[in-house]
Amino acid sequence: MKRIERLHALSEMLRRSGARGVSADRLAREFEVSVRTIKRDLDALDNSGVPLWSRPGPGGGYGLAASGSLPPVSLSPAQAVALMAAVSAAADAPYADQAAAAVQKIVAVLDPTTKARANGLARRIWVNAPPCSSRTVKSALEEAMAEQRVVRIRYTSSQAATTTRDVEPVLFAATNGQWHLIAWCRLRNAMRWFAVSRIEQASVTRTACSGHGVDEVGEPPRNARPVHRRVG
Structure with missing residues (x-):
């Protein structure tokens, strides 16, 4: 289990424990890590x-x-089902597993x-959702994006050329039903779009990204928009 996934699972286990709480020893056994690792995770949370x-x-x-x-949530049945349907139809989207877990909490x-x-x-x-990309690859890309660390990928282009390169994740984008990782490619020294379905392997490195931002990507595809909306 990747650390970011363990942190989410740890938070959920603590929530379920209620006022009883749970010991570090039990948490360590549950996640098959050392007590020292659990305490580092608790500090991170x-x-x-x-x-x-x-x-x-x-x-x-x-x-x-x-x-x-x-707290108790006031949703209509249609609103609840809309959340279920949206998550089910986007099983290949970034953080889809976390979205499904969030919907289950709401329901x-x-x-x-x-x-x-x-x-x-x-x-x-x-829902007839498309086949998902490798869970291992997706987890690595999601972790690298969330923690802004360089990720090493093995990528096969549409011309069947396979390369291994280190990239700095900048954003995820969906165009024409296909998800892409847009990242600063250290091999080409330029911003590149990588179809997630063509990434065969991915591993997160310890190297922090150097700070390339969304503004460097250029104009978004027609009709593209960020999922973020300001609240309040």
């Missing part, structure tokens, strides 16, 4: 703003403050009547 609490001594442990749990806190109606409506929607 704390530094990122996750509201953790700790209780020392026998019977102590770690937990997630009430402010870090999702889990719906009132029983809304949840039952949403599940009934969801059975009336079918």
Whole structure:
């Protein structure tokens, strides 16, 4: 399990533990890592703003403050199903696994009547999603993008030329139903678009990106838009 995935899973386990909390020893056994690694992960969560609490001594442990749990959500059945459908139809999108987990959290806190109606409506929607890229490749690209670290990829172009190169991830973009990684290529010393489906291998390095930004990519494809929308 990649560290970024472990951090998300660790946060979810702490949330489920409620007021009881959970010990570092148990967390280490659950994720098959050392207690020292778990404590580093807990520090990382704390530094990122996750509201953790700790209780020392026998019977102590770690937990997630009430402010870090999702409160009851007011959604209509159609709104809940819209989230389910969007995630199911975009299984190859960046962070799709995390999106699916987030939707499950939202659905889990719906009132029983809304949840039952949403599940009934969801059975009336079918999705024929395209095959997903390698989970290992996607995890590496997602981690490199989130942590802004150089990723080493093995890439086969549309002309069947295969190269191994280090790239600095700048953004993900979907055009004509295909996802691309747009990155600064250290081999070509230029910004390049890489079809994710053509990336055969990917591994995150320890090298931080040098700061290339979205403004260097140029004009987006026609009708392209960022998924970010300001709230409030």
